[in-house]
Amino acid sequence: MYSGGQWGQCFDIQAGPEHIDRGFTHLHLEVNMISNIRHKSQRSHTTLPCFILLEMVIMAGTVMLAYYFEYTDTFAVNVQGFFCYEGAYRKPYPGPEDSSAVPPVLLYSLTAGVPVLVIIAGETAVFCLQLATKDFENQEKTILTGDCCYINPLVRRTIRFLGIYAFGLFATDIFVNAGQVVTGNLAPHFLALCKPNYTALGCKQYTQFISSAQACTGNPDLIMKARKTFPSKEAALSVYAAMYLAMYITSTVKARGTRLAKPVLCLGLMCLAFLTGINRVAEYRNHWSDVIAGFVIGISIAVFLVVCVVNNFRGRQPEHEHSHMDNLAQMPTISIPRVESPLEKNHITAFAEVT
Numbered sequence: 001m002y003s004g005g006q007w008g009q010c011f012d013i014q015a016g017p018e019h020i021d022r023g024f025t026h027l028h029l030e031v032n033m034i035s036n037i038r039h040k041s042q043r044s045h046t047t048l049p050c051f052i053l054l055e056m057v058i059m060a061g062t063v064m065l066a067y068y069f070e071y072t073d074t075f076a077v078n079v080q081g082f083f084c085y086e087g088a089y090r091k092p093y094p095g096p097e098d099s100s101a102v103p104p105v106l107l108y109s110l111t112a113g114v115p116v117l118v119i120i121a122g123e124t125a126v127f128c129l130q131l132a133t134k135d136f137e138n139q140e141k142t143i144l145t146g147d148c149c150y151i152n153p154l155v156r157r158t159i160r161f162l163g164i165y166a167f168g169l170f171a172t173d174i175f176v177n178a179g180q181v182v183t184g185n186l187a188p189h190f191l192a193l194c195k196p197n198y199t200a201l202g203c204k205q206y207t208q209f210i211s212s213a214q215a216c217t218g219n220p221d222l223i224m225k226a227r228k229t230f231p232s233k234e235a236a237l238s239v240y241a242a243m244y245l246a247m248y249i250t251s252t253v254k255a256r257g258t259r260l261a262k263p264v265l266c267l268g269l270m271c272l273a274f275l276t277g278i279n280r281v282a283e284y285r286n287h288w289s290d291v292i293a294g295f296v297i298g299i300s301i302a303v304f305l306v307v308c309v310v311n312n313f314r315g316r317q318p319e320h321e322h323s324h325m326d327n328l329a330q331m332p333t334i335s336i337p338r339v340e341s342p343l344e345k346n347h348i349t350a351f352a353e354v355t
Contacts (some may be wrong), residue, residue: 089189172298180233242273
């Protein structure tokens with residue numbers, strides 16, 4: 001930026017017309033160059049489709065990895081040994097997972113369905129409220145992906161938040177399955193399913209350690225499931241869904257009269273997640289360490305995605321939040337040549353002759 005005195009130095013009113021025309025021509029060329037660069041950056045239609053394709057590839061890879069962990073034997077489970085008559089693994093068998101107070105069908109339905117419904121309803125309400133109040137300043141812009149394709153702010157925000165949530169859900173499942181495969185930690189009811197022959201194994205003392213994979217005589221499928229308890233998948237998925245949804249409600253709902261409603265709703269979601277973990281311990285399906293590790297994984301992934309990826313569910317920042325000095329600092333600087341006046345040349349020559 002130039003002050004009045006600087007402009008007077010750059011364009012002397014007594015300068016010759018050829019000098020002034022040359023300076024304005026140079027200024028015109030630089031302004032056209034900057035405008036052409038901006039025009040090209042705004043008309044670029046290949047950046048967004050490339051990012052979308054890359055995100056789809058990452059999402060597909062995450063889903064495939066979760067599938068291989070969950071439904072195939074690609075990754076062998078670590079066979080962990082045990083001591084004879086070890087009390088930590090002698091709890092009674094609580095029955096199949098479907099007989100649990102929180103069966104897998106109910107848990108997976110809630111973690112997949114409730115956040116989707118809440119996010120869709122929340123984004124629709126915010127969008128309609130902005131249209132009704134004509135609050136276009138806080139509304140995100142419509143993106144032009146081509147000459148005929150527009151992405152509405154409602155659709156863009158909903159897909160973004162749901163996509164990040166789905167990615168975190170599969171990522172949590174991958175972290176949990178990887179921990180279960182690597183550690184091979186035994187369930188509290190492991191010996192009830194293993195049914196080891198202590199006489200054949202020569203168990204005469206409680207301190208004798210059994211490390212053979214053929215020590216068990218029970219159902220191999222149930223034994224394999226009893227070896228995959230650390231960390232607890234049910235605890236990780238439930239607390240991830242609750243944490244993500246609680247942070248979404250806290251960051252998105254700005255209506256008056258919700259100062260007490262938001263904490264009650266968020267704490268209620270977190271309470272349900274913690275009760276799910278406690279139920280796993282009460283039914284002798286997991287140890288306390290399994291549940292705590294699952295809570296840590298779920299909360300960590302949810303906080304990381306919300307804070308670092310979706311920026312606490314914030315949209316476009318209002319323009320009035322930017323100070324005037326920030327706008328000036330971001331403005332492109334234009335170098336304007338100084339036009340020397342013929343009178344200034346004569347004055348300098350005369351001063352040199354006198355001295």
